[in-house]
Amino acid sequence: MNAIVFEDVTFKYNNLDEPTLSNINLRIEEGEKVLITGKSGSGKSTLAHCINGLIPFTYKGEIQGRITVNGKEPGSLSLFAMGTQVGSILQDQDCQFVGLSSGEDVAFALENDCVPPEDMSAVVDRALAQVDMLGKKEQPPQNLSGGQKQKVAIAGILAMNVPILLFDEPLANLDPASGKKAMETMIDIHENTGKTIIVIEHRIEDVLEHGFDRVIVMGEGRIVFDGTPDRLLAEDLLPRCGLRQPLYVEMLKFCGADIHEEDKISVLENTIKYKDQVVTRYLEDHFTDKRPDNRTILKLESVCYRYFKDDPFTIEDISFDVKVGEMLAIVGNNGAGKSTLLKTISGIAKYQQGSMFFEDACIDKWTTKQRALAIGFVMQNPNHMITKSMVFDEVAFGLRNFGTKEEEIDRKVMKALKICGLYEYRNWPVSSLSYGQKKRVTIAAILSMGPKVIILDEPTAGQDYTSYKEFMIYLDEIKKTGVGIILITHDMHLALEYADSSVVLSGGRVIARDYIDKILADPLIISKANLKHTSIERMGRLYDVEDISSFIAYFTRRITGGAL
Amino acid sequence: MSKSGSLYIERQSIFHGLDGSIKLLMLIAWTFLAFAFMDVRVFLAMILFGLFLLKLSKLPSKAVWPLLVFIFIFTLLNSGLLLLITPEFGSELTGTYSKAVGIGFYTITYETIFYCITLSLKYISIMPITILFLFTTHPSNFASSLNRIGVPYRVAYSVSIALRYIPDVKAEVENIINAQEARGVAFRKGDAGIGTRLRNYATVMVPLLLSSFNRIEVVSNAMDLRGFGKNKSRTWYHRRKYSKLDITFAVAAGFVLVLAVAIKVSIGAVYWYPFH
Numbered sequence: 001m002n003a004i005v006f007e008d009v010t011f012k013y014n015n016l017d018e019p020t021l022s023n024i025n026l027r028i029e030e031g032e033k034v035l036i037t038g039k040s041g042s043g044k045s046t047l048a049h050c051i052n053g054l055i056p057f058t059y060k061g062e063i064q065g066r067i068t069v070n071g072k073e074p075g076s077l078s079l080f081a082m083g084t085q086v087g088s089i090l091q092d093q094d095c096q097f098v099g100l101s102s103g104e105d106v107a108f109a110l111e112n113d114c115v116p117p118e119d120m121s122a123v124v125d126r127a128l129a130q131v132d133m134l135g136k137k138e139q140p141p142q143n144l145s146g147g148q149k150q151k152v153a154i155a156g157i158l159a160m161n162v163p164i165l166l167f168d169e170p171l172a173n174l175d176p177a178s179g180k181k182a183m184e185t186m187i188d189i190h191e192n193t194g195k196t197i198i199v200i201e202h203r204i205e206d207v208l209e210h211g212f213d214r215v216i217v218m219g220e221g222r223i224v225f226d227g228t229p230d231r232l233l234a235e236d237l238l239p240r241c242g243l244r245q246p247l248y249v250e251m252l253k254f255c256g257a258d259i260h261e262e263d264k265i266s267v268l269e270n271t272i273k274y275k276d277q278v279v280t281r282y283l284e285d286h287f288t289d290k291r292p293d294n295r296t297i298l299k300l301e302s303v304c305y306r307y308f309k310d311d312p313f314t315i316e317d318i319s320f321d322v323k324v325g326e327m328l329a330i331v332g333n334n335g336a337g338k339s340t341l342l343k344t345i346s347g348i349a350k351y352q353q354g355s356m357f358f359e360d361a362c363i364d365k366w367t368t369k370q371r372a373l374a375i376g377f378v379m380q381n382p383n384h385m386i387t388k389s390m391v392f393d394e395v396a397f398g399l400r401n402f403g404t405k406e407e408e409i410d411r412k413v414m415k416a417l418k419i420c421g422l423y424e425y426r427n428w429p430v431s432s433l434s435y436g437q438k439k440r441v442t443i444a445a446i447l448s449m450g451p452k453v454i455i456l457d458e459p460t461a462g463q464d465y466t467s468y469k470e471f472m473i474y475l476d477e478i479k480k481t482g483v484g485i486i487l488i489t490h491d492m493h494l495a496l497e498y499a500d501s502s503v504v505l506s507g508g509r510v511i512a513r514d515y516i517d518k519i520l521a522d523p524l525i526i527s528k529a530n531l532k533h534t535s536i537e538r539m540g541r542l543y544d545v546e547d548i549s550s551f552i553a554y555f556t557r558r559i560t561g562g563a564l
Numbered sequence: 565m566s567k568s569g570s571l572y573i574e575r576q577s578i579f580h581g582l583d584g585s586i587k588l589l590m591l592i593a594w595t596f597l598a599f600a601f602m603d604v605r606v607f608l609a610m611i612l613f614g615l616f617l618l619k620l621s622k623l624p625s626k627a628v629w630p631l632l633v634f635i636f637i638f639t640l641l642n643s644g645l646l647l648l649i650t651p652e653f654g655s656e657l658t659g660t661y662s663k664a665v666g667i668g669f670y671t672i673t674y675e676t677i678f679y680c681i682t683l684s685l686k687y688i689s690i691m692p693i694t695i696l697f698l699f700t701t702h703p704s705n706f707a708s709s710l711n712r713i714g715v716p717y718r719v720a721y722s723v724s725i726a727l728r729y730i731p732d733v734k735a736e737v738e739n740i741i742n743a744q745e746a747r748g749v750a751f752r753k754g755d756a757g758i759g760t761r762l763r764n765y766a767t768v769m770v771p772l773l774l775s776s777f778n779r780i781e782v783v784s785n786a787m788d789l790r791g792f793g794k795n796k797s798r799t800w801y802h803r804r805k806y807s808k809l810d811i812t813f814a815v816a817a818g819f820v821l822v823l824a825v826a827i828k829v830s831i832g833a834v835y836w837y838p839f840h
Binding site: 052053054057058079080083084087088090092094095096097098099100101103104107108109110111112113114115116117118120121124141142156160343346348368369371372373376377379381383384385386387397398401402445446449 | 703704724725727728731732736739740742743744745746747748749750755767768770771774775778779782783785786787788789790791792793794795797798799800801802803804
């Protein structure tokens with residue numbers, strides 16, 4: 001039976017002139033496992049809203065054609081009736097957690113359905129047990145990690161016993177290991193219950209490694225591909241749609257492998273037939289990976305910090321340095337102490353032990369304001385930073401606070417805007433920019449103040465591959481001007497491709513300080529820091545490569561086209 | 565306050581075992597009683613009894629004291645203002661005039677001082693039971709308690725939502741302030757004058773409001789998708805049937821409530837003044 005049918009569906013939001021979805025024809029069978037992908041603005045979220053009923057009930061617009069979900073037309077039902085057909089898990093784990101404890105959150109739908117409290121308990125327990133969260137039943141959301149909140153959300157949907165599960169960008173806010181666990185939970189549920197699973201996500205590699213039946217690629221409001229992952233990976237469609245192929249596929253194509261659907265490369269082990277081709281290529285080509293040997297700008301020595309006097313240290317004995325023109329990645333799972341470290345560097349949190357040096361001067365006594373001029377800090381969410389309505393004013397804001405003269409402000413702001421590719425937008429209102437552009441505005445705003453080090457917290461979060469890539473190119477430009485850049489991230493691809501070196505944090509301590517490829521070749525560090533094995537590493541092992549680290553380094557740099 | 569932003573303190577006591585709605589009913593009855601009288605003797609008795617109940621609740625005094633002190637200071641300020649503005653008001657009530665302090669035209673009478681004491685004790689008498697309600701009721705039970713005594717569930721649930729998201733919003737405010745501080749905006753004492761600092765706090769409102777609107781949209785979608793508002797009523801995960809204890813306390817509270825209303829309606833809050 002068809003779980004979801006779209007017949008020639010076109011949808012236009014009331015506040016837009018152009019339709020967001022055009023002529024969508026789609027059939028999803030009961031029990032299928034489908035990935036819907038596409039870059040930002042491709043219409044994939046709108047498609048999701050059409051399935052779960054937020055369109056037409058919450059988001060108004062003109063709909064043409066016919067949608068049926070389990071044989072029923074959403075438009076003829078209510079949003080609540082749709083809720084019994086499709087269970088949705090949203091991108092923002094924090095906001096969708098409405099209960100004051102895990103158990104309560106899972107029970108939320110049951111409460112609304114007037115299930116008697118005495119019957120609820122068993123259902124809630126069973127649902128929590130299915131996602132392995134029963135032990136956290138009484139915990140408030142503040143005590144749970146992003147991945148755990150995600151699991152609670154899944155349990156909440158399981159308790160509703162709906163036939164279709166819809167995941168809207170489930171991996172967006174999770175570290176790699178938690179994302180992997182979330183995917184595994186999903187797959188378990190599929191195997192045990194046979195429910196239809198629809199995942200909307202642009203991190204294709206992280207989804208496809210879990211064995212999906214079918215991928216639908218959206219582009220500009222239309223379906224541009226609908227077929228098996230094997231066919232999708234064999235074709236060249238993904239890069240053309242501004243989407244990222246799995247790393248190992250990029251690598252195979254770089255080596256000139258001739259891939260067909262029948263080769264079934266969606267399963268990594270099936271790529272063994274290309275072994276000779278890949279290994280030859282790797283052995284023939286040479287490069288040396290070198291950390292820039294410039295002078296050090298920022299150095300941390302045994303920095304320790306704890307929030308309260310009686311607590312154990314949140315971060316302990318942190319030592320590393322950043323050089324002029326170096327891009328350093330600080331990687332680690334959620335809760336490893338990354339944000340605390342950031343606060344100590346920016347001076348918001350006063351470290352109790354250890355020292356920091358900026359250009360050989362001890363800055364332990366520096367105030368937040370003094371540090372701000374030397375070390376810029378860009379937050380994850382640009383909307384948390386932007387306070388002015390015009391692009392120019394936003395970028396000039398910091399300088400004005402420090403009492404810089406207007407002529408000088410003008411010169412510095414223009415320079416920063418040019419480096420960040422925003423010069424044409426200088427007189428635009430910030431609100432009319434895309435998310436990626438806003439992100440660049442926040443960087444320009446920091447850059448204009450002339451810091452020697454810029455720290456970016458999860459710089460690529462919330463951006464699709466196209467804007468991510470573009471963003472990193474600008475960051476590379478900034479690096480070339482001699483600014484030291486620190487990326488704080490759990491995105492391994494990002495660290496691997498762009499960082500010159502990396503520091504791995506785990507449990508508040510530095511457990512490794514090395515080139516990222518060396519780190520990613522070390523299974524012990526990977527498991528300790530809750531990182532994820534990259535597909536290139538897995539491939540290196542499949543091909544019995546001796547020096548996994550240089551294999552990883554070679555291919556990531558080659559694929560990115562980065563400097564060798 | 566705990567990490568989750570609630571005042572609840574876990575203990576094993578008779579009041580922790582009571583349903584939140586019963587405690588709420590007790591609080592209402594108690595408040596009515598306090599407002600039915602204007603009698604120091606009654607208030608003293610209520611305070612003593614209230615402290616006794618507080619003792620039974622096994623709440624650590626360390627947690628309770630700050631709130632008591634706060635109310636104490638509040639009533640002191642209140643009395644001070646009263647004495648300052650209407651120094652002879654007590655005499656109007658009693659019809660006697662005994663001068664206590666006099667500076668020129670400004671005279672405070674003993675009657676007014678006694679009136680202030682009465683009023684302060686009235687406020688203080690409500691404290692123990694309020695503390696009892698706030699500290700022994702699990703936040704998960706607040707909304708369901710309100711709903712149980714007749715508040716529509718859509719309204720009652722907003723209490724739960726507030727408890728849920730206040731810590732998140734607080735963290736967000738800190739985040740935004742930190743980001744602005746790193747761009748040279750002054751928030752701390754000593755960095756700039758009070759006027760500038762207040763204005764700077766206002767700039768934080770822009771990103772905060774924008775992200776709050778976004779949050780509201782996601783939360784309301786999440787609630788809609790899981791059927792909030794589907795039916796005329798809803799059940800509550802943490803609600804259980806009333807126990808014998810609950811009923812006993814409910815009857816007692818109900819009796820007090822009726823009594824208080826009856827007194828108030830029949831004789832009114834008669835002001836007790838012993839020094840005629």
